[in-house]
Amino acid sequence: MIPTDWLGPQEWQAVRLSLRVASVATLVSLPFAIAVAWLLARRRFPGHGLVSGIVHLPLILPPVVTGYLLLVTFGTQGPVGSLLKPLGIVFAFRWTGAALACGIMSFPLMVRAIRLGFEAVDPRLEQAAATLGAPRAWIFLTVTLPLIVPAILAGATLGFAKAMGEFGATITFVSNIPGQTQTLPSAIYALLQVPSGDAAALRLVLVSVVIAMAAVLVSEWLARRMAGRR
């Protein structure tokens, strides 16, 4: 058994919450990231630059600004938040809000990585598939998507790492409520605000490093396995 008592219950809570928030943020935004990356890589349409700009906005804006914009849009009084509230979907001051903030902040990184994958796929392979009678959606599923799996893994890892470390937008949007919205970075920040928190903060920092390393290693292992099957 791995000893678990070297982290306090509140610290474990932060670790678990962070893993959950980052996983949900990554998995939910991944299909959208693939769709937007495909749109940007393969389609030329009016407003292409605008879409690209909006997708990249969270990367360029100060995270606090993104968090504030989320708060005024998805808060209970905000235009989207007030619409969703009757449906039982509330983001403000919930872990789901943290996941939304993390998803939005990591979105541009995922899109960039996956877009490079789409651009590296030889469109002539897809043309060959078309001459063999396969419909376009089938070509996408059986030729394009399998060929960009390494790029999708890279994008997902990058997104997961970003979501694990997201701080500014999360704390602005959903605050820093232990058990609800206190992720690892927020917990470390909170611990550093109190005189006796240094040791616990250091322990959480170590946990962050281990999780980040593990994510990178797993994704590289997966990518190698995929490449080995070529």
Next chain:
Amino acid sequence: MLEVVFRHRFPGLALDVAFRTPGGVTALFGPSGCGKSTAINAIAGLLRPDQGRIALDGRVLFDGRTNLPPQARRIGCVFQDARLFPHMTVAANLRYPSRWRRGAARDFDRITGMLALEPLLHRRPGTLSGGERQRVAIGRALLSDPALLVMDEPLAALDEARKAEIMPWLERLRDEIRLPILYVSHSVPEVLRLATTVVLMRQGRVIHSGALTEILADPELAPQLGAREAGALIQARVEGREADGMVRVATAGGPMLLPDLDPAPGQVLRLRILAHEVILAREAPRGLSALNVLPVTVTRVEGGLVQLALGQGPQHERMLAQITPRSVKALELQQGTACHAIVKSVSVLPS
């Protein structure tokens, strides 16, 4: 029958293409950059021409209003770079079309057998040689149940040894499958071995299309194939073997003797007689080492190339002789002149 008429503008090249193919193997022949690949992309539905009409066996593929997607055209494509799916095995590549082209699935064993693909089925394209890759690409295209097979320089990326390895498969394809084939090439030896009809292209235009034998014996068109390649392709029937081992064959212009040959009597051969291997004489020559002297009639004189008729009536064939304009003058050659063609060497093409 494939009917193609289209115009398309690229920066730097305007295409104006029109030809029809009667079936069999049609070679689309021309130098690199003359628009051959654009033409086949338009036929396969991978490029939308500015205007025109493309029809296959009476089925309109493109005419401005209609523009069938590649999926609906039933044109099998073999590309120069094979374009196999790198993440699938050879077997999965070959079976890829079967989900959408049901007619092809039942041919799987026959086609993998014909192309000797069984030993490769579990390999990945990345581990195949260039020649093997092309064979798989040919098999995959055939298994898409095509009404026309388009091959875009399928041998151009291969070295001579690999070309020699693939060529017999292409000949089997032509003789066994009886599928119309449009074969894009800028290689004369490939065209000679495979094609019955040739479409000559130059700088985005079709300058001539017709039977291969006709083009080879046309003093104006033959040089388009390359200066050294002008010369006729004629038929010969094996009659028998002489006491000294030479094989006697009958041609439209009379008997000829060929060395180094082991054919069955009655077999029909295709003889390639290059224009620069033919000497003309006004009178029957005597005391010559050359064995084959055929009576011919001049039908056309075009620069240094003289077109000759071999034999008379509907059975006649044409050949070319390359001689200098000075000799044309000295021998007073003109249409209708009877003379003797001394053939220095003949090569036999498999038929």
